[in-house]
Amino acid sequence: MFNAPRRMGGGSLSSSAFLTSPGLSSSGYNDPLASTVPAPGAGGFGDVDPWSAVPSPARSGTPRGNVDEIRDGITAGSAGREGLNGLINDPPAIYVSLFDQIDTSGTGHVSLASVQRLLTTSKLPALTVEKIINLTSRDNSSLARQEFFCALALVALAQSSSEDDEISIERLSASIPNLPLPDLKPSSTSHNTLSAPPTGYDLGGSPSSSSASHGLTPSASTGFNAWDTTPRTNGLSDHHRSPGGGSGNQHVSSGYSANGSAFRSDGVLEESQLGYWKDLEHVEVALIPEKEGWFLQKYRVESDKRSSGPVSRRYSDFVWLLDCLVKRYPIRLLPSLPPKRIGPDASFLEARRKALKRFINFVVNHPVIKDDGALNVFLTEGAFESWRKRTKVSTDEESHSKKLNTAQEMAIPSDLDEKLGILRDNLPSILTSYQKLVLLSEKSLNRLINHSADSSRLSLSVQAIGESLNKSCFRCTNSTDEHGTIINGNGSSCSLCKGVSKGLEDVGETWIRIAEETERRVTIITSHIESLKSTRDLYLSFRDLFIRHDKLSKDNVDGLRKKVESRNKKIEQLKNAGKPGWEIEVDKLVAANDQDNSSITSLLSRRVFIKACMWHELSVVHHSRQAAQTTFGWKDFTNDQIEGIKRLEGVWEGLKDKLEGMPVE
Template sequence: MFNTPRANMQSGGFSDPLASGYDVDPWSGTQSPARGGTPAPNMPRMPSMPSLNSSSLNTSTSTVTNGSGGSGLSQTPNLDALIDDPPEGYITLFRQLESGGAVSQATLHRMVASARLPTPVAEKIISLTDDQSLGRADLYRALALVALAQSDPSSELTLAAVDAALPLPAPRLSVTSDSPAPARPTLPQSPSSTFSPWDTTQHFPPARATYDANGAQNGGNPDAEAERGYWLRLEKVSVELCAQKEGWFLQKYRVSSDKRPDTLSRRYSDFVWLHSTLLHRYPFRLLPALPPKRMNPDSAFLETRRKGLQRFINALVNHPVVRDDGALNVFMTEPNFEAWRKRVKVSTEEESASKRLNPAQEMAIPADLEDKLDGLRTRLPGLVSAYQKMVTLAERELTRRTQGVTEATRFAVVLATVSEDMPAACYRCVPGGKCCDVCQGTGRGLATVGYTWSRLAEQRERELSNLSDGIEALKRQRDLYMAFRDLFHRHERLSRDGVDSLQKRVVSRQSKIEGLRAATKPGWEDEVGKLTNGIEQDNSAITALLARRVFVRACMWHELGVVFHSRQAAQATLGWRAWVGAESNAVRSEGRVWDRLGEDLEDMPLE
């Protein structure tokens, strides 16, 4: 298993670029201890679920995990009795759904979907088993869990809870062994707007925001309006592996952009430097994580890291604020970057020290910003987990398809052998002489089938890139959620300031001044002057810190309302559009190959 998602923070409060959150457990709902850091703030732990596989449940004693993450042995005598002597409805349903003595995962999915349970509950029941199929006892336990969820939605979904609640009413299901696919959902339409969220050909003119007499925004968000249609203006950066390494083991990358003239050479340490610099400059912006480093990496790891670096740099050059950073632009333009780094000392001063908000920008920050952020913070763990599961499943599918290409090639080779040996084995065929028409025709037909399989192998190999691109789209969306998860963690650590302590010190100094003036001891004027200077310095620091508070709030609102909101929607839509279109074209191409083969086999002899 992988490790669970967590934020890896250094003592200074910045993400460790070498432990960047890529280690995510796609199936675990609980968090493991973080390396050298604390868990992300306000990230609730999700209860683990018992396994439904036969190795753990076909006994009278089951290990059940409680809602807090602990586990213990729980006897389930009532549930065991139900499994040994199930209701007639359970038996009938198993006979109806089983194939070869087991119920497939797809059938289980249809069965649970027909129970009309809340989506998180249905997902828990479906994900209780890693097996491809369920036996009789496993299905009965699943049915009992469905019945428990339907009868008491607030109950804890564990086998111990099922055992305590028995006897339960029969689960309400409407599933058959050949149930139709669920109804296709309709896309939402807005009757009050002509804007189509799926239209990538439109260019949107920026709407101008207006403000009332008090400076409050009446409508529109200039920054958000400026980002509309941002995907039409994306800079696309390519990161490729250099064929030759530097020295014995240092891998270099070729970095090129469709909007910059030069192709540059960069090392992984250059990406680490850029990441660290931007974290110090923009701690309250959405910054992607770096892929990890490994000693003696293999080719598969290097390719995964290359794609991670490509996603990383593309996210930076297309961020509406970070893209204008000087360090990033030098990274993307300086031919001899290592020499430049040694020659130039780069400032890591925080963004808030040099930027100021105007009154309109301050008034644009919503009063309920914390509530809006809390809504996202609560959902983030589930979103990160869901996308990591999809990435894992898609990568498994890529592995299967890659294996399928190999098997198709082998199939073609074996068919070629049969097409040659079959005519030669005919008793009517004379070695070196004429062969019967039936065997000759059949051999030619088998050769055609073998050739078609080889064509299919080649075509499927080319189509593997479609699935790889789809996986990258899922990872981009996962990286976006991870970036906001890390942003919450940085905000929790770095937004704290000393305003309260400074205010207390000002009050204390003012009290001392009043006491000195009342006592009028010799030299009291000098002491009062020192205290007055200290108060002025403290008030100046308080003013700067309060301005930083407002700037941090403005950054969080910009990242939530402009960057995250636009990317979350557009990346999901465009990614699935491209994936579905590529898969659809692939299916049609393969269908044409099979149709052509069917036509060719019409002349294949029977006798």
């Protein structure tokens, strides 16, 4: 699924891509069901979680959008085929405009239902539309950009040909020089206008893609302190600002209330900690289609609360950011990054984009990390690579610059280890359940995608039958009697065929509506899967936090104390012996003791700080977020499902009313 190679340069779509499609011949039209069984992993989902340790299965098929690599059986020097490549790679403006109208989510692919809705405005017979879709669709559920352009070219060919002419890629290649523009009339209020699925760290609604207009100008100074935790006041909402401002290393709010605890004495969460999800920051992460090379896949990153506008980032930039954050905030919840893979296919790139989006939205909404200086630079600095080269970033631990007050120390419960142990013991079973939930949801999504495509094909088949009724009816066709006199010579349909044809047309229209409603369900399921993955990432982050805590909480306080005790005994011995020069030796031992005692004090403070961080991450970050994400995610999913069922019921009720007058004899 994830190991198929990705082409290195800009591609072109050869006519061979369609001539060699499964179940199709170069000049004819074969059984439309011959190639409808999806290959394993089709649609971008398989049995293996892409971020698990299990190796992903290899896939020999070509990813969507890479159909230009299939050139079997085609002579490279054919002038007609070169013309087809030229048309598809440099299409007329109307081709691009039609694609952009349908591809509302900007994924580079359009569903069969959307394509069918558009092609039905060509007034071509349903059987011809079905042929065109089967000649151009390679994955049986959608069309890539170049496949869509080829479909439009076939529409133009069919519209300029007689009804008896065969529609094929070979005829299209030969007709390129004189090919007219397709006559299509897309409706601005088409039923298939679908919104892009809201994904990522989203609790209450879809993330905004527009940035604020506060005019934030990233610092270009080489003296910028990326370890500065002062909240960014330019271009940020009020909830990012701390009262009184502050200087570079001033301790900012770490999510504690005024008395140092996230909870009141009665165990209820402080009011200042409530409703955090009402003002979340949303960061969009999108693939930049213009690739500069094999390893230089870039992403457009844009926050709705940092008004620098979109910035371009590479995967290695995300790695740099996580490395900085892990070193600075080792005892904080931090999500993992998706893996890197040589030669990723389109499905892997899209899965990684979503994972990167979940990662950055998790970070920017952490109550402590959101104000980190390096994070702000990552989201706002246009010339990020040059900034990294000229700026040395401090990676000192958070505990070096932040100190707890007495109230915060007193807020740490005495049974913290017991509370953490409860979560630690139950993490494996929770993570296993979430992994299964994500996997089953993705399988359900895959079935819905196939169901939408099948509904679209059902619509075409039913409409084709309706168009063929009068051609196969003895009462509708021209015939002669025994004397050679023409009977029913006007070629019109009989009343029975006309009524049945109208009923089948309504049935076909209903199935395309079902396909469109199924697409809406695909959008809902996609959003819900991202919500599930966000919650899963939260638990995975705590699992990783436990690992870092077990490793980093160890110190040498006991060893230093033994050294101090040993020196104290030696000092007493030197004093009692009273040998010449004992004062100098004692001064050296006292200085060493002072240094070790200072280290002991610092390490003991760090122990307390680590406990405070663990309590904060458990009680404030994890506890509230897992509850809010789960509650909002399932509430929204349930409401969307209810709305979808009502819409489907309305579609079938409408068909029922239309079929009341369908004749039977």
